[in-house]
Every structure is written in structure tokens, then in C-alpha cells.
Amino acid sequence: MKAKTHFFKNLDLTSILVPEDGATFTGTKVVCTVGPSCQDVDIMCDMLNAGVVGCRVDLTWGPLDFHRKSLHNLQLAMRKSRRLCCTMVDTLGRELMIRRQVKIGEDGWPIHEESFTVSAGQQVIITTRTDVDASGSVLPITYSKFTEMAVKGDTVYIGRYLVCGADSASLYLEVVDVQDDDVVCVAKNDAVLDGLLTVFHAERSSEGLSNVQNDLPLLSDYDKECLHILAQDFEIDFLSLSYTRSADDVREARRFLDSIGMSNTKILAKLESRQSLLNFQGILNEADGIIISRGNLGLDCVPEKMALVQKTLVQACNLVGKPVLMTRVVDTMINTPRPTRAEATDVANAVLDGVDGILLGAETLRGRYPCETVTTICSISRAAEKVFDHHYHYEHLMEVAFDVGQIGGDHQGVPAESDEDGAITPSAALAQSEANGNGPNSPSRGPSFRGSGIRGHGHGLRRDDSWNSVTSAGAHHQLPSLGVAAKAMARFSQVASTGSLAGLAYGRQDMTGAAYHRSPYISKLESIASSAVRAADRVGASLIVVYTHTGKTAQLVAKYRPNMPILTLVVPHLVSDQLKWKLEGRSSARQCLISRSLLPVLAAPSPSGDQLLHEAVVMASRVGLVKPHDHVVCVQRIHDDFCVKIISVDELGAGIKRDDAVMSHSVFGINPNHGVTGPHGVHGPGYDSPRVHNNPIGNKFGHMPVPLPVQPPTFTGSMGGVLTPTGLNL
Numbered sequence: 001m002k003a004k005t006h007f008f009k010n011l012d013l014t015s016i017l018v019p020e021d022g023a024t025f026t027g028t029k030v031v032c033t034v035g036p037s038c039q040d041v042d043i044m045c046d047m048l049n050a051g052v053v054g055c056r057v058d059l060t061w062g063p064l065d066f067h068r069k070s071l072h073n074l075q076l077a078m079r080k081s082r083r084l085c086c087t088m089v090d091t092l093g094r095e096l097m098i099r100r101q102v103k104i105g106e107d108g109w110p111i112h113e114e115s116f117t118v119s120a121g122q123q124v125i126i127t128t129r130t131d132v133d134a135s136g137s138v139l140p141i142t143y144s145k146f147t148e149m150a151v152k153g154d155t156v157y158i159g160r161y162l163v164c165g166a167d168s169a170s171l172y173l174e175v176v177d178v179q180d181d182d183v184v185c186v187a188k189n190d191a192v193l194d195g196l197l198t199v200f201h202a203e204r205s206s207e208g209l210s211n212v213q214n215d216l217p218l219l220s221d222y223d224k225e226c227l228h229i230l231a232q233d234f235e236i237d238f239l240s241l242s243y244t245r246s247a248d249d250v251r252e253a254r255r256f257l258d259s260i261g262m263s264n265t266k267i268l269a270k271l272e273s274r275q276s277l278l279n280f281q282g283i284l285n286e287a288d289g290i291i292i293s294r295g296n297l298g299l300d301c302v303p304e305k306m307a308l309v310q311k312t313l314v315q316a317c318n319l320v321g322k323p324v325l326m327t328r329v330v331d332t333m334i335n336t337p338r339p340t341r342a343e344a345t346d347v348a349n350a351v352l353d354g355v356d357g358i359l360l361g362a363e364t365l366r367g368r369y370p371c372e373t374v375t376t377i378c379s380i381s382r383a384a385e386k387v388f389d390h391h392y393h394y395e396h397l398m399e400v401a402f403d404v405g406q407i408g409g410d411h412q413g414v415p416a417e418s419d420e421d422g423a424i425t426p427s428a429a430l431a432q433s434e435a436n437g438n439g440p441n442s443p444s445r446g447p448s449f450r451g452s453g454i455r456g457h458g459h460g461l462r463r464d465d466s467w468n469s470v471t472s473a474g475a476h477h478q479l480p481s482l483g484v485a486a487k488a489m490a491r492f493s494q495v496a497s498t499g500s501l502a503g504l505a506y507g508r509q510d511m512t513g514a515a516y517h518r519s520p521y522i523s524k525l526e527s528i529a530s531s532a533v534r535a536a537d538r539v540g541a542s543l544i545v546v547y548t549h550t551g552k553t554a555q556l557v558a559k560y561r562p563n564m565p566i567l568t569l570v571v572p573h574l575v576s577d578q579l580k581w582k583l584e585g586r587s588s589a590r591q592c593l594i595s596r597s598l599l600p601v602l603a604a605p606s607p608s609g610d611q612l613l614h615e616a617v618v619m620a621s622r623v624g625l626v627k628p629h630d631h632v633v634c635v636q637r638i639h640d641d642f643c644v645k646i647i648s649v650d651e652l653g654a655g656i657k658r659d660d661a662v663m664s665h666s667v668f669g670i671n672p673n674h675g676v677t678g679p680h681g682v683h684g685p686g687y688d689s690p691r692v693h694n695n696p697i698g699n700k701f702g703h704m705p706v707p708l709p710v711q712p713p714t715f716t717g718s719m720g721g722v723l724t725p726t727g728l729n730l
């Protein structure tokens, strides 16, 4: 298979040395974690303007009142900045922590006054006793069964932000003995332990999963209580599900959210341990998106395979069109205004790998440069997006064409095996091919892969077999994305052709098996989505406009990673939360924000598609996404028919070119205070001129169009407001 090349066409060293001009849209999304560094409304506004599209509150890291204030401030900041932002709550879950004295500071954030200095070679005891205070030599742990988990030779990490390299505050410990309530360790490095301390118990086996896992619940009582309380006052768009181990975990979280009226909240499964990799396919099938929690994952995997783990996970998410976020990109920006070269390269590589977005943690939570961090990520991402190999990405997806609709969103677990036309779907084909022991695909057409290849060595093996059962005949029935991921791994030649995610985690390859069957079919929707991207590419369009209720169509378009922004018009629709019916659109719009290149705007339902489209073009022109004569590709469902159309921006950038427009309705005028205004009622972010009332008789063609005021030549992040057939209401 052809490798992704990321063509560096027309890039010479002179242009490479020039800083990124910021004159284009940033497709890669930035989600930040809110803490004392950025809770202030004005700082939040700056961050939204810099490109943040999502704010996460982390139940592990702060008290409920602080998070309530953060979410409240975010609402104020959204109103003030006129930017849309999604909300995310991160669970405490199965986190192990050190018990310490804590006070709550004036800003509502916990303060740990003491820090502990530990020297390499010294003894450190992790104890389950509850009657001791923490010190540099004795660290009481919150989990009462820790002594049952640890054995001599194990590695344990303790720190505030584990192994980030910026704090020198992570302690590496080797277990030398377990006595009653104490796990006796020896320190492997010097460290100063400060702040809230988490504990990570690394997998001891280099061949399989042999650690006993802690038996803490997926959602602690604290998580449940906080979610319940927060959901009463705030709309929570995403749950960031810590320590997801299996598809069952995702189902359990789904059931809980549904039970407290949070059916609209999507679940992003956090992969932070080797176990989550072993069960990745099931998790991917069940979750709405993935967070690659590289800090913890990096401690549980061999370093030499981390890059492959990252690339494989990203590729698998891309292939099924589910958003994937990545943590830990610019740790040093906690303390410095500039990333290291390695970090800058890391961000660019993540973008080239195909991530949807970056999830910032300590950088924005307690870092000194939260806004600079966001700006830096956006500039690096923009530069990388320019050389992203869109064509290769598209062709690769077409090769493994796959209907995301069959696996996403319905929380049923097992997708349909055939579609409405009765065509064979990948899952059916795969099962059949495997039942036959081979298939028309044959190893020469695709990689070898057997998902069930993990052999359970030792005790404590936790393996989610829900996605992959071995029948008595020995055939492996796999969900489609397993096959897709197998295909994805073909990218990594040696490892991938004989390995699996498990192989990557172990650092050895012990997999052989059935070959992936090339899909003979994609759904109508996916076909339309991919055609729109191809058309946009072929005509050199500067924008794709997608109408969507749920975000599904837009996500499918985003999956094909077009080279231009996707203005996503979210048309509200009726939903029931089992208690009442309501018009829903806002959360779908916010949830679109984390998918690469989606620029969602809430749209008012309108009887005529072209009025709204016209206003979409006007708005895009105002914020600098299109210019006169540019082409725009539009994807729309009209009743049961899907359509892709290509329109052009008029010569003034003030709407759809008349020849193309089925109807052009805008009313233009001159505002005496502010000079020229655009079509009445059209306001983009930062556009403060007073509103002019619409012409009551709907003057369609009677006024001379005038150019729109020129906007700053950059557009990063999101837009607020509701797009109506007469403009954007902020």
C-alpha cells in the first residue's frame, strides 16, 4: 500500500522559515481543561478567540463549586466573545491518589502547602493505613486494596502530572517488598512531590496483561453525584470517561447518563492503560469518540511502540469517522511561553496522523501561559494542515470504505450486518471470510490479522471478549471496526502485517490470522459525503456547507478530511428525553465542534434551503472563509433525497452568485454610523454595527449589492449565534 507522503509541494526553505501567517482557518480543534489559570471570564474569552472550542472540567482536580463556577463563567465568556464552546466533564473514576492535607484557597482551588523531597535510592512506603500523614518517606494511598495489587519488581509512578518533563515532580518507584499494609519501594529518581498526587501502577508483564486491576467502580459515587448536580444547571456535551477498560464500561456510563436525563451527552472513552488497547475495538464501537490519554498510556506501554500506538489509534478512529483527541502535547508550556522543538514537532505529527483535536491539561489548568498555549497549538496545526496529504487520506478511506452509520450512535453494540440494499457489509464479509479461513482478499491484498490473539498469561487477565468471540469452529466474529483497524495497521508494514494493537502494547508480535476483506459497499450517505469532498477538491472550493440535525452528515464529510472548512448548519429537531419533547440543536452544534474542520452554526429551520444557504455564504464571507468568485459545495438532504450542489460566491463576496442562486433575497443598505453594512441582520463575530431591520416586503433583487466590510484575515475556533434566512442572530 502506498504510504502517506504529506507532500511538501512548493515549500522551500525560505517559506518554511517564515512564521505561519494565521490567514487561514484552523481545522484542528483545541479543548482546554479549566483551572485557576483560565477560569476568569476575560481569560476564557481570550482563549475562545484564540481557538478553544471546548472546555473540560475535571472532577479529579477540583471541587464541585469550582467547576460550577467554571461552567458558569464559560457561559458568560461565550456570550461575550460570541463563540460557541462545548462542555466536557472528566470523571475521577478509578484514579488512585495519595491522601494529603488540603485547604481550599480563595479562588476555590485546593492548596497543598507542603511539598516532599525524595532522593534516588531512598525507601518510600506506600501504605493503605489511614492514620498516617503523608511525608517524603510514607505516602498513604486512597485505595485500600493496593497491597493486593503490588508485587515485588513492580513499577509505580507518583506525581502531579506524571512524567511530563516540565515539573521534575514525578517519582519512579520500584516495589521491593509488600508487608501487611505497606508496599515498600525504592525511589529511582530525585523528585519534589507537590500538589495533588496521583498514582499509576504500571503493567508488569512484557507479554500480557498480568496486573491485578483495581476494582474501583468506573464511576465513583462522587462522579455520579457531581454529574447529577452539574446536569441540572448546565448542558454537558461530553463525558470524558477516565480509565475506560472495555466496551462494557462505555455501555455502563451510557446507562448511567440516560438514567439521569443526560441522553444528549456523548461519551469520549479515555484510553489510559494497556488494557484499554487490548479492548480498543469494542471501546471504539461503543464510544462516541476517543481520548488518547498519552500521559498514563505512555507509562503502560513500551516507549519504542508509543508512536505506533498513537498512529494506529488515530487511524482506526479516522476510518470509522469518530473524533479522536490527544493529550500531552506541550507540557513545558506550563512554565514557558514556548514549546520545545520536540513538542512542536509532536503537535504537527499528531495533525499529520489525523487527530481531530488536542486536549490540553495542566497547560491551561494551572499553567502560566494558557492563551499562548492555544495560539501556539493553532499555528502549528495550521502549518501542518497545509501539508496534510488530503488526497492520500481520501483514497485510503475509499479503499476501506466503511459506513460509520452502522456502528455509531445507536449504542446497540452490534451493528447491522447488511444495509437497506442488502449489500454485504464489512462485518458480514469479514465473518464469512474468516469462517472460510481465508477470503478473496487473501494476504496479498491486505494485512493478516487475528483480533483474538492475546493469550492469557498469568492471573489478572482482563479481556473484553464482547467484540470478538471464538466459535467452536474457530471462526472469529468481529465488529466492523476491528477489520477497519486491521486495515489501518497495514500502514505499519512489519508490525502491522503480523501484529495488532496488543502487539504494539507488548512490544512483540504474536498475532496471525484472517485477512481483511475489502468492503464492496458504502452507504448512500457516506457516498454523498465523500462525493462532496471530492467535488470540493476538484473545483477548488473554499468551503463546504452541510445541513445536519445530529451532526452525522457533517461528521461523515469531516471523515474524508477535506482541504477546506465545513460550515455545519445544525437545523434543530425534536427529541424526547423520556420525560418531555424539546427542540434540540444546540448540543449537536456544540458536539460538532470537536471534529476536525467542522465549523458548526445553529440554523433556524427554514422552508427554503437557498435563503439559508445564501446567508451562510454571506456569513462565511464576512469572517473571511470565502472571497468573491470562490466555489462552495453544499451537502443537503431534502426529504429522503441527498444532494450535493456547487455554487459560487458573487463578485462582491456578498452572497451567492446570481446565476447560481435559485433565489437571492438579501437586503443591502448603508449604515450612516458605520459606513457600509452587509445584508441586513448579518453579524459575524466581532461585528458590532447596529442591526438594520429587514425590508418588510422582502426586497429580493432591488438593491445594489455592496462589498462586505473586510474582516481580520484569520478565523480560528467557533462562531456563536443562530443563522436565519435573514442573517446571523447573535
Ligand SMILES: Nc1ncnc2c1ncn2[C@@H]1O[C@H](COP(=O)(O)OP(=O)(O)O)[C@@H](O)[C@H]1O
Pocket (backbone or CB within 6 Å): 547, 548, 549, 550, 551, 552, 553, 554, 571, 604, 605, 606, 607, 608, 609, 610, 612, 613, 636, 637, 638, 639
Ligand atoms: N435550508 C434548509 N433549512 C432547514 N432545514 C434544511 C434545509 N436544508 C436541509 N434541511 C434539513 O436539514 C436536515 C439535515 O438532517 P439530516 O439529513 O437528518 O442530517 P443528519 O443525519 O446529519 O442529522 C434535513 O432534515 C434537511 O431536510
Ligand SMILES: C=C(OP(=O)(O)O)C(=O)O
Pocket (backbone or CB within 6 Å): 090, 162, 272, 292, 293, 294, 295, 296, 297, 327, 328, 359, 360, 361
Ligand atoms: C489523564 C489525562 O491525560 P494524561 O494521561 O495524558 O495525563 C487527562 O488529561 O485527563
